[in-house]
Amino acid sequence: MELIVDLHTHSSYARATSKQLTLENIYKWAKIKGINVISTADFTHPKWFNELYSKLELDEGGLLELKKEFTKPVDDSLPQTVKNNKVRFILSTEISNIYSKAGRVRRLHNLVIVPNFQIASEIIAQLSRIGNLNADGRPIIGMDSKELLRMTIESHPDSLFIPAHIWTPWFAMFGSNSGFDSLIEAFEELSPHIRAVETGLSSDPFMNWRLRQLDGITVVSGSDAHSLPKLAREANILNCEWDYKEIIGAIKTNDKRFVGTLEFFPEEGMYHLDGHRKCNIRLTPDETKKINGICPVCGNKLVVGVMHRVDDLADRPEGYVPKNHKIVESIVPIVEIIAETKNIKSIHSKSVTDEYDRVIASLGDDFTILRHKTSKDIAKAGFLELAIAIDKIRKKEIYIEPGYDGVYGIVKIFKPGEIKQKSGQLSFL
C-alpha cells in the first residue's frame, strides 16, 4: 500500500498561519491533495488539543480518524473523484527550542510525534512547567533540544523526534546562524536516537546525501504548511499498511517501506542562496565567499543560505548519489501551475481556484494527477496547458529564480510566449 505522509503541518493556533486551518478543512484538503496520513500539528496548544481529543478517535491501526459526524458534511461537499480518499491523522507538534549551549545561543525547531493522547498529555504536562504553551501552536521552550529528545524517547518506544528543516539559517540544527556543525554537538550521547531529519524546502535529499554524518538516517520531507493549499508541498512516500507502528517503524529504520520523498525544487525555498532581502542582494555561495560574507550594500554579515551551509559541512562532492538511494520526486502544486498558466500571482484568486476545482473534479487529487496521470490523459480532459506544464516539470524543463534571506524562489515553467507556441504544436500529444 503506497501512502503519502506529511508529518509537519500547522493549525490555526500557530503564529502566522491561516485561520482556515481547522481540523475539518485539513481533512478536506488532504483528500483534495491526495495525502493519506497527515499531522494533527500543534498538539501542545491547550485549545487545539481539546479539539483534537474530542473530534479524533483511534482506528484499528493506531491512527487517528476524524469522527463520522465531522466527516460527513465535508465529504458531501467534495467531488466524486476525491471524496472516497482515506485520510488519517498522527499526533505531532513542532517545538521551538531556544537555549545556550557551548557559549552560543541555539535556536532549533524540532518535531515530536507521539502514538496517542495519553503520551501527548504527559509531554504537555512536562513542557507546561517551563514553557508558554498558550501563545503559539509551535511553542518556544527554553530547553536544550537534547533534553526534548530525551523526553520524547522516554515517553514511548513508538514516539519519534525529528529535527525540522535542518538547514534553515535561523531556526535549525545545521542552521548557519544558530545551529550546530554536527549531530553529535547537538545531541551528544543521545545522537544515535536521531533516526530521521527533515530536509526543509530549501534542500533536497541530494544535498543531504553529501554528509557522511547523515548516512543511515532517514531523510524525510514535510510541508510546514501555514495555509491549506500548501499542505504536502513536500511529503513522504511510504509503502506499508495503514498502521501507526508500521509508519513510524519505516521512518525509524529507513528500510524498504520508506520509498522516498516528494520535493519542492530546493531553489524555490526561501533560504536556498545567500543574501540580504532588505538590500536586494542575492548571491551564490562562491560569490559570498569572494566578498568574505559581507553585504556590499549595508556592510553587515550576509545571511548564509542552505546551499552554502551544505557546502561547508559536506564531505562528499556535489551530485553524489548513494547506491540504493530513495526516490526523489520534484513537484509543483497544481494550484501554482494553474496560477502560472493564467499569469495570475495569487493562488487564492477566484479564477485560479475555480479552474483548480474543475481539474480536481474531473481528474482526481493533486498527487494522482502529478504522479500517475499521463499528459495525454490530462490534455484529453480539457486541460492542455496543465498537461504541457506537468510534462515540463517531469522533464525538469523549468526555470527557477532561487530564493534567499526569507524570499521564496520563483518557479517559471514557461518562457514568455511558450504556452501559445506549445499549445499550437499538436505533435506534442
Added chain:
Amino acid sequence: MLNDFNEAQQNAVTSNSPSIAIVAGPGTGKTKTLVGRLSYLLIEKHIAPEKILAITFTRKAAAEIKDRLTMPLGQKTPFVGTFHSLALHILSDDAIKIADQKTLATFANKKTLREVSMLKNNLEESELVKTYNQKLFAVGMVDYDDLLLLLFKKLNHKDEIPNMEHVLVDEFQDTNPLQYKILKRLNAKNYFVIGDPKQSVYSFRGTNEKIFEEFTRDHPNTRQITLTKNYRSAPEIIKTYQTLFPQTSLLPTKTIKGEALLLDLQNEFSEATWIVNYIRNYVGGLQMQDAQESQGTFSDIAILYRTHRFKRVLEQKLQQSGIPFQVVGGGSFYEDPEIQAFISQIINKKTKFKSLLSAIDILLSASLKKEELKSNVSRFGNGTKSVSRFLEYTSELQNHEYFDPHANCVTLSTMHASKGLEFEFVFVCGCEEGIIPSKRNDLDEERRLFYVAMSRAKKGLYLTFARRRNKRRSYKSTFLKRLEIKTLVHHSARKKRQLKLF
C-alpha cells in the same frame, strides 16, 4: 591561596581579631570572601572542622558555600547551614515533630501566621501566640520559629553550649533579634560576620540594618573591613545605584561594558510592550519573520517589580508573545498544598522508600496530582537516591521561592525575592511615587530595597516610569530625582499622530 583576593578581601580572610565585621557591598565578592575565610581557618590555621559553624540566610547559600569549599583530604566539612538547620543539628536528639503548612493553615490564616512568626522572632509574648501555641501543643508539634526558641532555651544550660572556636555569619544584616541572641549564647571565641546593611530589607521579619552597630557595641574591639571593589555591574550601573547612598563608594570594574537607562513611557501597557520588544530583539527574534542575530537568551533577563500586584499586564503581554518566563514565588506546581504535604510526609516518615515513584504511589494513591507529579519527576531517576535528589531539588526551589535557576526563562520577581540573584539585564518597573517607594513602608527601607533591585544588573539596568498607571496619572519616584541616569522618552506613534491632528 590568597592570590585571587584583593587587598580588603585578603585582610578579611586572614585577620586575627576575635571579632570581625565585614561590610560587603553588592558584587564585591562576599561569598568568595566567606569561603576564603573558611578555607584559611581550616587549612592555614588548622582549626578542626567541628569547631567551626558557618551560618547562612538560605539553604541555597549554604549549598553554594559547601560546593565552593575545597576540604583537605580526609577531613569532614564544618557545619554550614541556616539557623533552622543549626537548631535541628543541635536538637537532633530531641524528638521534634514540625508542623507542615497544611496543618498550620487549619490553626490560623496567613496574615495571623505571619504576625505570630514576627512576635516569636522578636521574643514577644502575647495572647495570640499563647492560644496558637496551645493548638500546636495539642497535636504534639512545633513550628519553624519554635525550633529557634527551643535552641535558645537549650543554650541556656551551660553544658549544652557547643564549644565553638569560630562562628561565621553570612548576610548578617538579615539576622533577627532571636537569632542574634542565639549567636550570643553560642559564646564562641571568634565571630566573623559579613553582610551589607544597605541590603537589609526584611524589617517585616524583624530584622534591622542597625544590627551591625549592635554587634560593634557588643564587641568593642571589632575589626571592621569594607569591601568596595565591585565585580558585577558596569560602571554606568554602579554610578546609578550608588547615588541612593552618596556616602558609599563602590569601585567599578572598568572592563564591564553596559548601560543604565530610565524609560519614560505612556502607561503600563507601553511599559510591557517595550520590555517584550526588547526581549524579542535581544534573543534575535521569536519567529522566522523577525529573525536576526541574537545577543543572548531568556535567562539573562529579569523583570522586577515592587509587589506581584504590578505584574499582571507584564504577564499578559509575555504570555501573548510566546516568551517563556517564570515568576519567582508565583504559584509553582511544587507550591501546591497537596504536593507540599507530600514533601513533608516523606521528610517526616522514618521508613525509607524504595524510590520516588513508589513514594508517590503510596502517599498520593488517591490524588489527582499523582500522574502530574510523576511526569514531573522523571528526571530524578528511579532508585533509592531519587527520593533525596527530589528533596534536594524542592528545598532548593523553596529557598529560592520556587525559582528554578536551570530553566531558560525570563525571570519575573518581586524586588525582595531578587536578593542574592544576578542577571545580565534587569528591568525595575514602576519607579513611581507610591509604588517605589511604597506608601506603606519606611522610606529608608524602600531605598535599600531599590538599591538591592538595581544592583542585580550586570550589563543593562532599565528603570521604567509610566506616566499613567491603572488609568491614573502617576508621578516620578522621589528616588529618581537624585539618580544619575539617562532618560529615554518613548511614547507610542499613535499618540503622536493624534497630537498632530489636534
